[in-house]
Amino acid sequence: MTLKQGRQLQTVLLGALAWLVALTIFFPIFWMLLTSFKTEIDAFATPPQLFFTPTLENYLEIDERSDYFHFAWNSVVVSFGSTLLGMLLAVPAAYSMAFFETKRTKSTLLWMLSTKMLPPVGVLVPIYLLFKDAGLLDTKTGLVLIYTLINLPIMVWMVYTYFKEIPKEILEAARLDGATAMQEIYRVLLPISKGGLASTVLLSLILSWNEAFWSLNLTASSAAPLTALVASYSSPEGLFWAKLSAVSTLACAPILIFGWLSQKQLVRGLSFGAVK
Amino acid sequence: MSTSSLPAEGTTHASATSTSVHEERKRQSRLSLAMVSPSVLVLLAWMAVPLAMTLYFSLIRYNLLYPGDNEFVGLENFTFFLTDEGFTAGMTNTLLLVCSVLLISVVVGVLIAVLVDTPFWGRGIVRVLLISPFFIMPTVSALVWKNLLLHPVSGVFAAVWRFFGAEPIDWFSTYPMEAIILIVSWQWVPFAVLLLMTAMQSLDQEQKDAARLDGAGPIAIFWHITLPHLARPIAVVVMIETIFLLSIFAEIFTTTGGGPGYETTNLAYLIYSQALLQFDVGLASAGGLVAVVLANVAAIILIRMIGKNLTDKA
Amino acid sequence: TTVTVGTVNNGDMIIMQRLSAEFEKQHPDIKLDWVILEENVLRQRLTTDIATNGGQFDVMTIGMYEAPIWGKLGWLETMDNLPEDYDIQDVIPSVRDGLSANGTLYALPFYGESSMTFYNKDLFSKAGISMPEQPTWQQMSEFASKTHDPENGIYGMCLRGKPGWGENMALLSTMVNTYGGRWFDEEWKPEINSPQWKEAIGFYIDLMSNYGPPGVSSNGFNENQALFSSGKCAIWVDATSAAGRLLNPKESQVGDSVGFASAPVAVTPKGSGWLWAWALAIPTSSDAKEAAKEFMLWATSKSYIELVGESDGWASVPPGTRASTYDNPKYVQQAPFAALTTQAMQNADPTDSTLEPVPYTGVQFVAIPEFQSIGTQVGKMISGALSKQMTLDEALDSSQKIAEREMKRYYK
Amino acid sequence: MSDLTIRNLKKSFDDVHIIKGIDLDIKDHEFVVFVGPSGCGKSTLLRLIAGLEEVTSGTIHLDEREITDVAPAKRDLAMVFQSYALYPHMSVRKNMSFALDLAGVDKNEVQRKVEDAARVLELGPLLERKPKALSGGQRQRVAIGRAIVRNPKVFLFDEPLSNLDAALRVLMRLELARLHKELNATMIYVTHDQVEAMTLADKVVVLNAGRVEQVGSPLELYHHPVNQFVAGFIGTPKMAFLKGTVQTAGSDGVSVVLDCGPQYQLPHQATGLKAGDEITLGIRPEHIEVVDKDASPFKVRLDVTEHLGADTYCYINLPNGESLTVRAPGDFSGDYGQDAGLAPDLTQAHLFDATGKTIPRPRNSAQAA
């Protein structure tokens, strides 16, 4: 075996290992997916069954019981809305902190994160009262607003790290080329940090999509997102695992598919070979 | 200063020169301020208003189920919360949970990020598989783990144990905290992977080449090149996860309900069972504030430890 | 008008949601908006809303625990002036009492339940034993020991272990009741470390340690139903509402061999079976009270029960609310547990469930705001003792302290 | 009009003083070259002029207007970074056209300009590549291209040709000279290449450790360095410095005894010198001839010789530890260890006092022809 083959073998082995790890980590989700096609009895069978007669009854029941698309649409609007709004706020902030660093930068960053430290259970009532007075209860606007706020610190932090990786000469070059701050951001910074931004967007989408405390407590019916749908299938009296699996599958399918589609953006081979 | 020779130029620039030498610099800093301030202002409002209300509520008796009985009670809510029997356990468990999950997600996250940085067949799919646990809602993942995987009778783990002839483990009564840590880590490792995976790309290939020539094997490269490069993203993972982990609730609520005993009661759950269950807003506020203080302490300690990585430019 | 209905995600409510199309057809001017959530989320959601006068809901699904508390606070519309044909007298008195405060009814019951004993006849006959109609806890222990066969994945006894006031404490309260204990004395002083408690809880822990399945301390109703319905449990004491499910072949593999008995007793039959009802109520903050009431009357009426019986089969009708249901031969024929259930429902008296007198109402709970927290924390202590993280005495002493502490905040 | 006036400019990084007070006047359309040892602050000075670095103190004026704090984009200047700083996500074409696109220049116009530049820079076939797929020299050329398509008032070049081969470098040099003439732009140019400095500059600024040592035309620096530093820095191989003592100092010049032996009569102004003063004689390699060992009182032994083709450098270690270099013709052959004599052209010699300051010599004898 030559070394070249050795290297190839090594790549194959590493690939195999990566697959193994990925499949292990994915297994619970796979199992959930599998369970969603079982009957409730099969779902709880001992030993757990890998092979069974698949049934669509869970999905049919969900379809019959709930207007999936109503919830899904709310989720889409709310999470994309808040992500968009969040990015609009976070990118300039991160830009300013990464490239015009002052003595306050570090403490500002920290402070931003500290706004997330108040546990939701501790502020439920104040927020509920505020929302009630503002007429935001059970509105998508309200959810967009609150998600933007709770995810903003994280988005700023993430975008900040990705911006920090970029050699500042590249921006200086853009500045000399006559780019305004906005052009600098949109024409140079964003394309370069596309991978990082995609991660940030995805993360924000996921966090908003899955957020289950505020979405359940601040909505009733018209603005209820998929978390509410899931909550209507989790832990009722009686066997529910298959149905829960089905509804969870449905609930995370859109975002999972979105993640799938965007994975190319997530990791874009980028080298700053243009500076030395 | 004479501008007479070139009136046209002179007049156009006169204002710029005469008003202020540092006009431009100020404009610059104003611009950068203008860029941060929207975020800062909304967050300030978002923090200040509830915080003020919380502060106020924490000083009065305020139970939703006893309306009208809102007298000022001073620090009673705080004393009550802090003297709770479960408080020490809550603190320790919070710490234990946060630290273990942090450790696991950073270590595993870094390893995975490095692993998937080399090209191999189906890397795109592997990436999505790896981050997918993050797509699952916390309650759901807790339920799936509890009932479908870790259940001592019908769970997949039990089946595996039995397959190898071992006695299935009753996770939630024998190793309740470990089980929670397992579940929470499963959800948060992908977060670390996502962040670090992206950060890996900006690692200059030539640096690795240089290190290879310097005789660094894969491990040395990892240790001396990759890891320092990942310092900042790791710092960010640590900070962000800490904030989330400090308030882990759904996973505990759905699996162990904080038990057995105080084994899995963390601060967030303590606030829930102490205050929110009986809608004692005053007490919940006090608990919330205690949590804020603790989170801040944790954050400050963390910043001390990792802060340099945060703003340092490599 | 739009009526927003907040309800819990149990099967009976799901049926109601489906059949409500019928109601909307009858009342074209009323549109129903459903908010279906799991129990804990719903409770939190509704409480925040009603306490802050949020006005998001017109019909709320609440339990026997909330009805009297909220009613007393004036948050709920009173349920008087009910139409003649609604026949409020048909509603089982103990349920009616449980939903009233100071004699005023605040909610209309949708379905009710008590607790009873389920056992696997096959396993019993294999072990050569039989279940009496009114077993005692002592007998339970014997039966469990005879049927317990962990090697083959058969466990003698399945009981709730997951901490929570509505989880393990529901069952344990009834055990304490029947062992002669109580939560509070007449001065609202907690009695959790009393000998009665020790005996009851001690018995429970022994029973579960010896004959319980693994993982008791995190098992709730669903986990036990799953175990029992897949034939892994010989005995299970839980809500009467489980009976229908155990007979339903879609959810159960033991439909042919399940047997029913009353909830076990020890010292006294008082409070040995719990009493719970899900009921519909109208918050005073509602802006569609008329329409809401219209809907409630429909959903809790005899004719609704009839409707379910016709469309979904009689085994699926909401049980435990009306005497007339149990007089209905169609129901009795399809529900072999009907007699036992009514009996249990009638025996469980929320106003008189303990051997010694108490100042509170509720069988398996205490209808005061503090109870949720106390119950949950005590439940946690007991689960700690169950999984041997602490001794029984430690657990009960801690519980006592917790309860005293909580009570002191409001009853100084 | 764009006269650049720099007054008492200082810059420190943290506590390290990098630029220590620089005064400089750069006239409109001038081609100014900065030279100086590595790390002396050339790039920093460029960056200060560009406005990329905040000044610590001092001012910069463009004509009458103070631009010390004006944003870089408003200064209308283009810069070639020492580290190139190409946009990694853009193709070569896009890298070059970026500024024009931003300025809203007409598409066809942009295309024409970029293609012109690419032709000149020999980047034609690479226009669609990303920077990471380019060689070092190609990247450098893209960086140049990015600057030249823009026609700004002021160009800042930071060692723009350092990674190009000789032939290309000559081409580029001519191209830049042409550009300078055509565009009438002011150019500020940092280089380590003496040929570039000498051929391109209207004015050379010699920097040393954050200070200006001398400003002047290339030949002025070559012939009349104000001090030993400049003398040593300009010209390659380096001027030889031979220590000596003043023997007599009179109106007809200075008589010097070198530590390494020979005694010379030099035509320099003796003002301020007296017998016994320590001085240094500076003589460039091209002004020494290797002669037969008997033909000169300056007897030496040859060390290594380097053959460059056109020239040969002879290295000579003197007995007292000093060393010097002689530039001999390409066909010179001298062997290691061979004894020889040296014949310095004394009219071209430089004399420095003990502090390193140049002792002036009469103009006529200094400037060649």
Added chain:
Amino acid sequence: MSDLTIRNLKKSFDDVHIIKGIDLDIKDHEFVVFVGPSGCGKSTLLRLIAGLEEVTSGTIHLDEREITDVAPAKRDLAMVFQSYALYPHMSVRKNMSFALDLAGVDKNEVQRKVEDAARVLELGPLLERKPKALSGGQRQRVAIGRAIVRNPKVFLFDEPLSNLDAALRVLMRLELARLHKELNATMIYVTHDQVEAMTLADKVVVLNAGRVEQVGSPLELYHHPVNQFVAGFIGTPKMAFLKGTVQTAGSDGVSVVLDCGPQYQLPHQATGLKAGDEITLGIRPEHIEVVDKDASPFKVRLDVTEHLGADTYCYINLPNGESLTVRAPGDFSGDYGQDAGLAPDLTQAHLFDATGKTIPRPRNSAQAA
């Protein structure tokens, strides 16, 4: 022993062939310099030798052992990257000591070596800085330092001195030469600096577009380029190429009429040439003299002259569009537009046939002295 043998080495990036089949023998302890136009594949070749790039085809042997696929770390070579590739998070000291630390060299030893190198490279005071706080030239020196502390068998230098000033460059060059001697290491060196190439190399490899044009000693390349490309590439300013036609070709040489006018009799071998053949005459700037316009049949008009101090370059555009450069002494003064005559040294002239191949000349007349 470490003889490097490269056979038919090819490398493509995607579909672009970069290295198109290279055969090369590098002897143990040899100092080999790669020169070639920007983008011709020098860096790529170095990276292939280092094992950083996978070869597309061909083999590399170190002595008898095939190392084509050996991991870089196992080849015992050090490289100075064209882009430096410093470790950004490590101090200068750590950057330099990294390899030694990895190799487990004794702490004191490491310290000594690093400090030695730092002294030589004039990096002493910067040892604790991070790369980002260094100037371009300082970074480059760190990159050199990182390589030289290691004493490997083979050094690969990719334009290691391009960002240094002239004085420092000479110092470094001498230092590298000393190192080469002392360590007895094989050195492979890429440069665009002709002086470096000529002075350092035992052997110069001229690359062009991924192919080897010629391999030889510096003077061999200078005096006997095998083709027009090499002739034009070696020597600066560039050799002038004048097109012409063979008049007669006989045993006593070749008679040529240049398109620009003059006719010359050249001592080259006439074999294969016949009257009427197109040829190119190559003549280096240093082998032409500017004489009075009446003293030569080759009459021209001077274009610009560049004064470098030691030399003056005269550029001349011939009437037929060709151009040539003359290297005159530093004190040469010729004005723009002045008429003059040119006196080429025909014994130093080169002749190339229509395909660019050199037409040999008799040895004796070729090599000077």
